Amino acid sequence: xxxxxxxxxxxxxxxxxxxxxxxxxxxxxxxxxxxxxxxxxxxxxxxxxxxxxxxxxxxxxxxxxxxxxxxxxxxxxxxxxxxxxxxxxxxxxxxxxxxxxxxxxxxxxxxxxxxxxxxxxxxxxxxxxxxxxxxxxxxxxxxxxxxxxxxxxxxxxxxxxxxxxxxxxxxxxxxxxxxxxxxxxxxxxxxxxxxxxxxxxxxxxxxxxxxxxxxxxxxxxxxxxxxxxxxxxxxxxxxxxxxxxxxxxxxxxxxxxxxxxxxxxxxxxxxxxxxxxxxxxxxxxxxxxxxxxxxxxxxxxxxxxxxxxxxxxxxxxxxxxxxxxxxxxxx
Numbered sequence: 001x002x003x004x005x006x007x008x009x010x011x012x013x014x015x016x017x018x019x020x021x022x023x024x025x026x027x028x029x030x031x032x033x034x035x036x037x038x039x040x041x042x043x044x045x046x047x048x049x050x051x052x053x054x055x056x057x058x059x060x061x062x063x064x065x066x067x068x069x070x071x072x073x074x075x076x077x078x079x080x081x082x083x084x085x086x087x088x089x090x091x092x093x094x095x096x097x098x099x100x101x102x103x104x105x106x107x108x109x110x111x112x113x114x115x116x117x118x119x120x121x122x123x124x125x126x127x128x129x130x131x132x133x134x135x136x137x138x139x140x141x142x143x144x145x146x147x148x149x150x151x152x153x154x155x156x157x158x159x160x161x162x163x164x165x166x167x168x169x170x171x172x173x174x175x176x177x178x179x180x181x182x183x184x185x186x187x188x189x190x191x192x193x194x195x196x197x198x199x200x201x202x203x204x205x206x207x208x209x210x211x212x213x214x215x216x217x218x219x220x221x222x223x224x225x226x227x228x229x230x231x232x233x234x235x236x237x238x239x240x241x242x243x244x245x246x247x248x249x250x251x252x253x254x255x256x257x258x259x260x261x262x263x264x265x266x267x268x269x270x271x272x273x274x275x276x277x278x279x280x281x282x283x284x285x286x287x288x289x290x291x292x293x294x295x296x297x298x299x300x301x302x303x304x305x306x307x308x309x310x311x312x313x314x315x316x317x318x319x320x321x322x323x324x325x326x327x328x329x330x331x
Contacts, residue, residue, distance in 0.1 A: 030121050034114035038106050045105025049098060059105060066156040067180055074164045076174040086177035097177050104185055115142075141199050144252075148195030151248060152187040158240040159187075186235045190245075194233070197226075197249055198256030205260040212264040215257050223250055 049059040067075065068084035076087065088094050119138065123131055164173040204210035215222070230246035231237075 027121060030117040034110075034117045037110035037113035038103075040106070041108075041110035042102045042106030044109060046098060046102035048105065049101055059101065063101070063181065063184060066153070066160055066184075067175065069157050070161055070164060074161070074173070076172050086180055087174050088177055093176070093178055097181060100178075100185075101181060137199060137203065141196055144195040144199060145192040148191035148193070148248075149188045151195075151244065152191035152241075153184075155191075155241050155244045156184060156187060159236050159238045162238045162240055163236055183235055187241065190233050190235070191248075194229075194245060194249055195252065198252040198259075201253070201256040202259055202263075205263060210260070212257065212261040215260060219257070222253065226250055226253060 044053075045059065047053070048056075052058055064084060064086065067086065075084075078085065078087065088097075115138070122134070164175075201210060201215070205212070205215075226249045227242075227246040230242045230249065234241040234245060
């Protein structure tokens with residue numbers, strides 16, 4: 001099977017440079033590969049949503065597990081009393097929900113492909129040390145995002161229980177599938193993105209924008225801002241998700257602060273101006289290079305240039321002042 005021309009990588013130049021058209025062609029090729037991977041992942045997600053794949057529970061069962069963990073008296077049961085089902089009030093709501101969940105699953109399942117394409121497009125423009133740091137940051141960011149999504153999934157059960165039982169049993173909640181999955185996906189994204197806070201702090205510290213001295217001075221205000229942020233962005237407005245997000249971000253904030261402290265301390269030790277006051281002169285370049293004044297050879301006398309007039313070696317004749325002049329009064 002012949003690969004389409006627009007999917008073939010262009011032959012690289014010997015000097016490693018690319019023209020503007022070659023950059024556009026490379027961007028189009030990598031975008032198309034990423035889109036195709038997302039489409040294939042979406043098809044797998046749609047099938048996985050309804051059926052068991054490789055002996056695993058269906059995606060629908062995994063995502064509705066926090067809702068099905070609620071007591072039977074706290075959720076509305078229609079149809080088969082032995083099954084846990086959400087409610088749909090529109091003819092096309094189930095189809096829309098299937099496509100929405102399938103696309104979200106497709107983006108997650110195909111993330112290794114489109115992330116590798118993004119990395120392959122950015123890498124040629126980076127130096128060797130920049131590639132190393134970028135690889136570490138991307139890997140750490142992926143782990144933090146997954147950790148935040150897992151935390152949101154675990155918190156959702158407690159949050160749902162509070163939301164559906166806060167009325168004291170006077171009413172029962174008929175939870176629509178679209179509302180439930182919107183809450184779930186939003187919570188996963190918010191926790192995942194919020195867990196990137198320590199990575200952002202470390203990046204700003206590395207470039208000198210956010211030193212540890214500033215973090216130490218603003219620590220109380222920043223922790224207060226974290227809890228305000230958690231109270232605003234959590235979609236359910238329940239205390240469990242707010243406290244879980246706020247406490248988790250506070251722990252991550254303290255870990256990032258200590259990493260910034262170690263980094264700034266290393267920079268201070270390597271700096272030649274360590275221990276000097278603000279108005280104290282720093283070491284001279286000669287001292288920092290190991291040279292001393294005793295090793296500097298005396299310079300030879302500079303010969304007169306051609307522009308300087310030559311001095312005569314003949315003695316200067318002194319002329320006596322004339323008699324009767326004003327000089328006679330001086331004794």
